[in-house]
Each structure stands twice: as C-alpha cells, then as structure tokens.
Amino acid sequence: MSAHDIHAGGAHDAHDDHHHDVGPHSTFSGYMTGFVLSVILTAIPFWLIMAKVIEGRTTAVLVLGAFAIVQILVHMYYFLHMNSKIEAGWTLLSTIFTVVFVVIALSGTLWVMFHMNANMMPHHGTPPAASTTPQP
Amino acid sequence: MSELRMNAGAAGAIEPRDYHLAEEPHTANGTALGFWLYLMSDCLIFAALFATYGVLGRSYAAGPTGADLFDLPLVAMNTAFLLLSSITFGFAMLKKQQNQVGATLGWLAVTGVLGLCFLGLELYEFSHLLHQGAGPGRSAFLSSFFTLVGTHGLHVTFGLIWLVVLMLQISKHGLTHENNRRLMCLSMFWHFLDVVWIGVFTFVYLMGVL
Numbered sequence: 001m002s003a004h005d006i007h008a009g010g011a012h013d014a015h016d017d018h019h020h021d022v023g024p025h026s027t028f029s030g031y032m033t034g035f036v037l038s039v040i041l042t043a044i045p046f047w048l049i050m051a052k053v054i055e056g057r058t059t060a061v062l063v064l065g066a067f068a069i070v071q072i073l074v075h076m077y078y079f080l081h082m083n084s085k086i087e088a089g090w091t092l093l094s095t096i097f098t099v100v101f102v103v104i105a106l107s108g109t110l111w112v113m114f115h116m117n118a119n120m121m122p123h124h125g126t127p128p129a130a131s132t133t134p135q136p
Numbered sequence: 137m138s139e140l141r142m143n144a145g146a147a148g149a150i151e152p153r154d155y156h157l158a159e160e161p162h163t164a165n166g167t168a169l170g171f172w173l174y175l176m177s178d179c180l181i182f183a184a185l186f187a188t189y190g191v192l193g194r195s196y197a198a199g200p201t202g203a204d205l206f207d208l209p210l211v212a213m214n215t216a217f218l219l220l221s222s223i224t225f226g227f228a229m230l231k232k233q234q235n236q237v238g239a240t241l242g243w244l245a246v247t248g249v250l251g252l253c254f255l256g257l258e259l260y261e262f263s264h265l266l267h268q269g270a271g272p273g274r275s276a277f278l279s280s281f282f283t284l285v286g287t288h289g290l291h292v293t294f295g296l297i298w299l300v301v302l303m304l305q306i307s308k309h310g311l312t313h314e315n316n317r318r319l320m321c322l323s324m325f326w327h328f329l330d331v332v333w334i335g336v337f338t339f340v341y342l343m344g345v346l
Contacts, residue, residue: 031226068338079327109187
C-alpha cells in the first residue's frame with residue numbers, strides 16, 4: 001500500500017500537467033451499465049407501491065429497503081467509482097467508517113426513540129398523569 | 137534525512153535548511169480524498185436528518201399524512217430528472233477525458249437544465265403543500281419532511297451554482313488541470329446527491345404512503 005504510494009509520488013512530477021491524471025478513468029459502458037441498473041432499481045419500487053403489489057407493510061418496507069441499498073451500491077460503484085484501490089484504500093476506509101456510523105446513528109435513534117415512545121404511552125386502567133393537576 | 141543535512145552542510149550556511157523530507161510521500165491526488173471526506177461529513181448530516189424523520193415521520197398531530205399529501209407520479213418524474221442528470225454529468229466527464237471543451241460544456245448545460253427541472257418540480261411540490269396548509273409548522277412529520285427534503289434541495293441549488301460558475305471557468309480557461317480537478321469534485325458531489333435522493337424517495341415518499 002504505502003510502497004505503491006511512494007512509487008506513485010516519486011515517479012510523477014510534483015506538478016504534472018497531464019489532463020487525464022485527475023480522478024479515476026471512467027468509461028461509457030460503465031456509466032451506461034450503472035444508469036440502466038439504477039433505472040430498473042428505481043422503477044420496480046415505484047411500481048410496487050403505485051400498483052399496490054405488496055400487501056403487508058413490513059414486507060413492503062423490507063423490499064423497498066433492499067432495493068435502495070442495492071441501488072446505492074450500484075451508484076457507488078458505477079458513478080462514484082468506488083473500489084479498494086483508489087487512494088490506496090483510504091477512500092474505502094473512510095466510507096466504511098461513515099457507513100458504520102450511519103447505521104449506528106439510524107438504528108440506535110430509531111430503537112431508543114421507539115422504546116421511549118412505547119414506555120411513555122399512558123397505560124390502560126391507570127389515571128392520567130399527575131402532572132396535569134396543578135402542584136400546590 | 138542525514139543526506140539532507142550533509143547537503144546543507146556542503147552548500148554552506150547560505151542555503152536555508154529544510155526540515156522536511158523533500159520526497160515526502162503524498163497521495164497522487166489528495167483533493168479527491170479530501171473532497172470525499174467532506175462528502176462523508178455531509179452524509180452524516182443527512183443521516184441525522186433521516187433519523188429525525190424516522191422518529192417524527194409518523195407524528196401527524198391529527199394533520200395530513202404522507203398518504204394524503206405525496207403525489208408519487210410527481211416524485212417519480214423528479215427521480216427521473218435527477219437520475220438523467222447523473223448520466224449526463226457522466227457524459228460530460230467522458231467528453232472531458234477526450235479533451236472536447238464544447239461537448240463537455242454542452243453536457244454540463246444539459247445536466248444543469250435537468251437539475252433546474254428537479255428543483256422547479258420540488259419547489260412546485262413545496263408551494264402546493266404550503267397552499268394546502270401543510271407547511272412545516274403543521275406537524276412534526278411535516279417539520280422533519282421539509283427539513284430533510286429541503287436540505288437536499290439546498291444542496292442541489294448550490295451544486296447548480298457551482299455548475300454554472302465552473303462552466304464559465306471552463307469556457308474562459310479551457311480544460312486545464314485545475315478545472316479538471318474541480319469537475320471531478322463536482323461530479324462526486326452531484327452523484328452523491330443522487331445517492332441521497334435514493335434514500336429520500338425510498339424512505340420518505342414510498343414508505344410514507346404505505
């Protein structure tokens with residue numbers, strides 16, 4: 001990893017003025033593959049919901065989530081050119097860190113807030129909360 | 137390091153000493169990594185907004201629900217605009233690689249028009265909601281909705297401003313090294329916004345009407 005870095009840094013001039021050295025090399029077929037895949041991955045969820053194909057709410061949420069994750073991966077790979085090689089893996093590493101952070105933040109928030117809402121619900125059979133009566 | 141010292145000694149006390157390695161290892165393209173880190177920090181902002189929407193998205197306060205408000209054909213059209221603008225930006229990048237200034241500018245213009253269409257449709261949707269009395273003040277659901285979707289729209293707006301400025305730069309100076317670097321950053325920004333929109337149309341609109 002670092003050996004490749006040093007080699008790349010030393011082999012080129014510090015201020016090389018090539019036009020093609022900036023960013024990854026993209027290809028027409030790569031963009032088109034990504035585009036066609038994402039059109040399919042967008043059209044199916046919209047069709048599923050608009051035509052009311054799926055009955056159960058939980059099933060629908062899981063299916064939609066799966067489509068979204070796959071499409072995000074498609075965009076990352078074909079449009080953002082993510083792979084383990086660019087920047088000697090630092091880009092991938094920072095992305096993995098962000099994904100872990102996002103998953104913890106999202107699932108943690110939803111889990112905690114759901115339980116808080118559930119536990120704050122007034123129970124059946126018990127009188128309303130005492131806070132509604134003015135304190136002397 | 138010792139070699140450097142010896143060189144400095146051999147040249148006498150006239151030359152100022154360098155206290156860093158001249159052949160310091162550096163990544164070939166540090167801007168890409170730095171800009172990527174910025175995008176990841178942006179991703180955290182959107183994660184916080186998505187989490188907020190996840191918590192508040194069902195708190196309607198006896199007001200209208202997502203099923204009452206969301207117009208899915210409109211959202212589908214908006215999604216199509218953004219997806220198309222992603223591929224046209226890709227075409228601009230391909231033309232940049234072939235060093236064709238005019239074609240690059242052309243595809244960038246198409247991208248900008250598609251981005252404007254997206255933004256126009258979103259503003260139309262917002263004004264329609266406000267007209268119905270479903271503004272951000274109506275319920276916690278609508279507050280979080282306007283914050284999340286509005287922040288994305290704001291990003292698209294700034295992306296469009298950047299796009300126009302960059303087009304002026306390219307038409308003035310051509311596809312120089314600096315402009316190519318800026319183009320690469322803007323392309324990452326634009327594709328990233330498309331990625332965020334996948335989350336928006338899935339979690340806000342499609343799951344909102346369930």
